[in-house]
Amino acid sequence: MGSDIGMVNGSCVHEWKKGWGLRSGGFAQLCFKCGFMEEWKSGNLDTLSPFESSVFCNKFHRQQTGWRECNFCNKPIHSGCVVSKSLFEYLDFGGIGCVSCVNTSQLNMIRNTENPKWPVSSTQNNARDIHSAHFDSGLFMSNVDEGKLMQLCRVVEASESIHMSHAPINNMITSNGKNNPEVRPSFREGDTGFSNVIKPPVQSLTFATLENNRPTWEIKNMHESNARPSLNMCLGNPSGNNSFPPSGGETTDGRLEGKVSPPFHQGPRSRPILPKLLKTGLTMNIETEKGTLSQPRIARPPGDGRGKNQLLPRYWPRITDQELERLSGDLKSTVVPLFEKVLSASDAGRIGRLVLPKACAEAYFPHITHSEGLPLRVQDVKGNEWTFQFRFWPNNNSRMYVLEGVTPCIQAMDLRAGDTVTFSRIDPGGKLVMGFRKSSNSVDTQDASTSAHSNGGSAKGDTFSGGNENLPSGSNCADLLRSPNANGELRLNGHPEPSHLVTGAAGLLKAENGEMTSNNSLDQKNSALEKKRTRNIGLKSKRLLIGNDDSMELRLTWEEAQDLLRPPPSVKPSIVTIEDQVFEEYDEPPVFGKRTIFSASSSGAKEQWAQCDDCSKWRKLPVDALLPPNWACLENVWDTSRSSCSAPDELSSRELENLLKSSKDFKKRRIVENSKLIQEHEPSGLDALASLAVLGENLLGPADSSAGATTKHPRHRPGCSCIVCIQPPSGKGRHKPTCTCNVCTTVKRRFKTLMLRKKKRQSEREADAAAKKEHIHKRVEESDTNGGASREVANPLENEGGLNKGQVEVGESSAGKIDLNCHPNRDDLQVDNIAKLSDHIWEHINMNQNGGPRTVNTEMQEGQHSSLVTQSNGEDTRYLSEERCIASTVRNKERKDEVLNHSNESEKNLS
DNA sequence: GTATTGCATGGTGGT
DNA sequence: CCACCATGCAATACG
Numbered sequence A: 001m002g003s004d005i006g007m008v009n010g011s012c013v014h015e016w017k018k019g020w021g022l023r024s025g026g027f028a029q030l031c032f033k034c035g036f037m038e039e040w041k042s043g044n045l046d047t048l049s050p051f052e053s054s055v056f057c058n059k060f061h062r063q064q065t066g067w068r069e070c071n072f073c074n075k076p077i078h079s080g081c082v083v084s085k086s087l088f089e090y091l092d093f094g095g096i097g098c099v100s101c102v103n104t105s106q107l108n109m110i111r112n113t114e115n116p117k118w119p120v121s122s123t124q125n126n127a128r129d130i131h132s133a134h135f136d137s138g139l140f141m142s143n144v145d146e147g148k149l150m151q152l153c154r155v156v157e158a159s160e161s162i163h164m165s166h167a168p169i170n171n172m173i174t175s176n177g178k179n180n181p182e183v184r185p186s187f188r189e190g191d192t193g194f195s196n197v198i199k200p201p202v203q204s205l206t207f208a209t210l211e212n213n214r215p216t217w218e219i220k221n222m223h224e225s226n227a228r229p230s231l232n233m234c235l236g237n238p239s240g241n242n243s244f245p246p247s248g249g250e251t252t253d254g255r256l257e258g259k260v261s262p263p264f265h266q267g268p269r270s271r272p273i274l275p276k277l278l279k280t281g282l283t284m285n286i287e288t289e290k291g292t293l294s295q296p297r298i299a300r301p302p303g304d305g306r307g308k309n310q311l312l313p314r315y316w317p318r319i320t321d322q323e324l325e326r327l328s329g330d331l332k333s334t335v336v337p338l339f340e341k342v343l344s345a346s347d348a349g350r351i352g353r354l355v356l357p358k359a360c361a362e363a364y365f366p367h368i369t370h371s372e373g374l375p376l377r378v379q380d381v382k383g384n385e386w387t388f389q390f391r392f393w394p395n396n397n398s399r400m401y402v403l404e405g406v407t408p409c410i411q412a413m414d415l416r417a418g419d420t421v422t423f424s425r426i427d428p429g430g431k432l433v434m435g436f437r438k439s440s441n442s443v444d445t446q447d448a449s450t451s452a453h454s455n456g457g458s459a460k461g462d463t464f465s466g467g468n469e470n471l472p473s474g475s476n477c478a479d480l481l482r483s484p485n486a487n488g489e490l491r492l493n494g495h496p497e498p499s500h501l502v503t504g505a506a507g508l509l510k511a512e513n514g515e516m517t518s519n520n521s522l523d524q525k526n527s528a529l530e531k532k533r534t535r536n537i538g539l540k541s542k543r544l545l546i547g548n549d550d551s552m553e554l555r556l557t558w559e560e561a562q563d564l565l566r567p568p569p570s571v572k573p574s575i576v577t578i579e580d581q582v583f584e585e586y587d588e589p590p591v592f593g594k595r596t597i598f599s600a601s602s603s604g605a606k607e608q609w610a611q612c613d614d615c616s617k618w619r620k621l622p623v624d625a626l627l628p629p630n631w632a633c634l635e636n637v638w639d640t641s642r643s644s645c646s647a648p649d650e651l652s653s654r655e656l657e658n659l660l661k662s663s664k665d666f667k668k669r670r671i672v673e674n675s676k677l678i679q680e681h682e683p684s685g686l687d688a689l690a691s692l693a694v695l696g697e698n699l700l701g702p703a704d705s706s707a708g709a710t711t712k713h714p715r716h717r718p719g720c721s722c723i724v725c726i727q728p729p730s731g732k733g734r735h736k737p738t739c740t741c742n743v744c745t746t747v748k749r750r751f752k753t754l755m756l757r758k759k760k761r762q763s764e765r766e767a768d769a770a771a772k773k774e775h776i777h778k779r780v781e782e783s784d785t786n787g788g789a790s791r792e793v794a795n796p797l798e799n800e801g802g803l804n805k806g807q808v809e810v811g812e813s814s815a816g817k818i819d820l821n822c823h824p825n826r827d828d829l830q831v832d833n834i835a836k837l838s839d840h841i842w843e844h845i846n847m848n849q850n851g852g853p854r855t856v857n858t859e860m861q862e863g864q865h866s867s868l869v870t871q872s873n874g875e876d877t878r879y880l881s882e883e884r885c886i887a888s889t890v891r892n893k894e895r896k897d898e899v900l901n902h903s904n905e906s907e908k909n910l911s
Numbered sequence B: 001g002t003a004t005t006g007c008a009t010g011g012t013g014g015t
Numbered sequence C: 001c002c003a004c005c006a007t008g009c010a011a012t013a014c015g
Helices: A012-020 A050-064 A099-109 A274-279 A321-331 A358-364 A407-412 A448-458 A505-512 A524-537 A549-554 A558-564 A653-679 A685-700 A742-786 A796-800 A827-850 A856-869 A882-910
Strands: A067-069 A076-078 A088-090 A096-098 A203-209 A215-221 A284-287 A295-299 A334-342 A353-356 A374-380 A385-395 A398-404 A420-427 A431-437 A574-578 A581-585 A596-600 A606-611 A618-621
Touching: A334 A358, A353 A358, A358 A398, A358 A420, A374 A407, A385 A407
Parallel strands: A374 A431
Antiparallel strands: A067 A076, A088 A096, A203 A215, A284 A295, A334 A420, A353 A398, A374 A385, A385 A398, A420 A431, A574 A581, A596 A606, A606 A618
């Protein structure tokens, strides 16, 4: 396991090299275990700070160690327990050694302490250089022998978090002000578990900036610095910044802070760890684990590989010391939890892209300089190895890191939005392992938002089976790492139980669908729908569990819900029509009230009728009365004569029937009235054109023709990408005939399609018309023969339409009686005629919409229309069709473009 | 027509 | 206010 890079920190460099490969032209990062992945300039390994790497690596060792055996004497060592007082040291080639053995083999390396240099070459560091002799609660400063990277400090195994929680916090001993390289703090039994960090006497680390603003380390002579920074870096920085928090709460540790705060300038900021941790609100969920003591599940801030990137707590891997110890011990390896992330809908979707937190990606994944990134091999909990593409996208002068190709892995692990994936590293080996944690209904106190995602998003109520999976409510089930199974296979959390839906969103969703569903149904048919709905619901939404028995009363069909949701009083809606469906839009949220019927009396006055819940009699109410969901005659304060159920019904069954009918009419009228209000804001020509194009064939249906609102495009919301919204702002865009914008292309495309359709229809009509002509001709001949020729039948087609030119003239004929003269046999005139006819439609629409005065558009249309209509010959109004509308759309659009052109030209001339 | 890819946008949370 | 990131969407590739 030799390394050509250096024996900086045990196996860290090896692992980095093995697992990740070195960046071209550079050396490995400091310590991969702890996330120190700062790059080193090629050949500049001597700038590497064994001290720092030692600190961090040992930190993780402390976190993760379990019982081991000394590689030299096979003596059992519990590296994570101060009580054992076993002195040990991690060996770069794996395993640990008791300190006596290590020291024996290391004595010759702790020499020449007066030599501040780091004459280390990449090839001079090898496995022989045993590093980091650990002494409990003591930190050894070591120096570097020639040709070797030596650790100048020793992170001493403190104690497990349990012990540490009671440990004094002032034992973070540094070598502040002590340049004596020979300081060899010794560990005394009974010392508290806090590690003491001894600073290298003559050297410190500072940040320098390499390419990409990535910090690197440089060794500077400490004697040159007046302000000698402390080596201590607090773990419990209450601000959450720059801290390695209290991982396990037991250590004094440091963390590179990046450019802003060089780590070695933090000495004065050394702070107690665990207490701070508790105060900072880090998640410490109590875990109830079978056979084990409860232990805080701490969101462990992982080693920060890039000082400038501070991992948000939500990404801190959560794992207990017990888990780590157990795992590490069982596996005889070190599991380094790196980070975790709650899968979003897009992460878990088919797109196969997992968005990585930027800080995490930059801290723990290889540095990538190109957007294409590089392949990343990750092993899942089942031992399968996946290769993802780790890459980034430029984003707002930043980067957005993604793992591509994760779909198979996500599916293999049966992960969904809301579940959590964890990234860890197995040491030695540096293998990246992707674990997962199924979502639960618990809410994490640390990052409620994240958990909310989890809860709402997955809509799952996973029950955690056995062991530490049985978490109390409110705890976060962080099964990042689990004990090896019977086969010794590493199981990173994997929830053994397939996810299943229980209550909550599933029921809610179905309830929204108007279904009455059982809570525990697992209808796979709906899985896709559920996913979709889950996404639509909003992951953060907190919804009432409709599936609860207590909420049974709320189970309603959609229509029932609509009836209960009353528009707020005195608020008039906007009427919009989307695909033939009329909607009312209110600016104010609806109120929850009793269903009533609105109608209009014979005098035209608006009325409201409500049915008593007790006697089912209908009572007349003021139109603005708002009733509670449950209402009875007794609450009829408006009509005291009928404030009792004993009062006779005002309506007979027949009257009630009329009432219902009139209610519909009332609604219809209200829609029209509102549409009129809407039409006060005359749509721009282009808007109308677009609306025509959008509404297409449905626009001129007999029913809709009376409702001018149908031509009003729905009120748009931000993000609307409809054909109307995508057009340039009114007046700012003028579409030329050659314009290829979406509006134009859509209109043209539809026109083309419809024209083809029309040709087909017309061919049919031709045959039909020919037959009729033949028939009429026969009749005329018969009339002539009979001496009674009828002029009226001379043009039967004209009569068939029931219209004449006069009727069509100004488009003021009744709705649906516009003469759409277009002889189907005249292909050369088809388009033109269609357009002409559509002009009628246009006008007609404007008339209906405006309900009165003509608009400029209308007048313009009318003028053109009048001249056009005279050219028209009779044709059945049934030929009014969508293609005409579209044709009109196109023509009108062009026409308006022309108008705009002229207008602009006129303006130019005037100016 | 569907899937993939790359970028843009806007909401949200942290500072 | 700003960075992050979830997601939409257009462009492109592919079947």
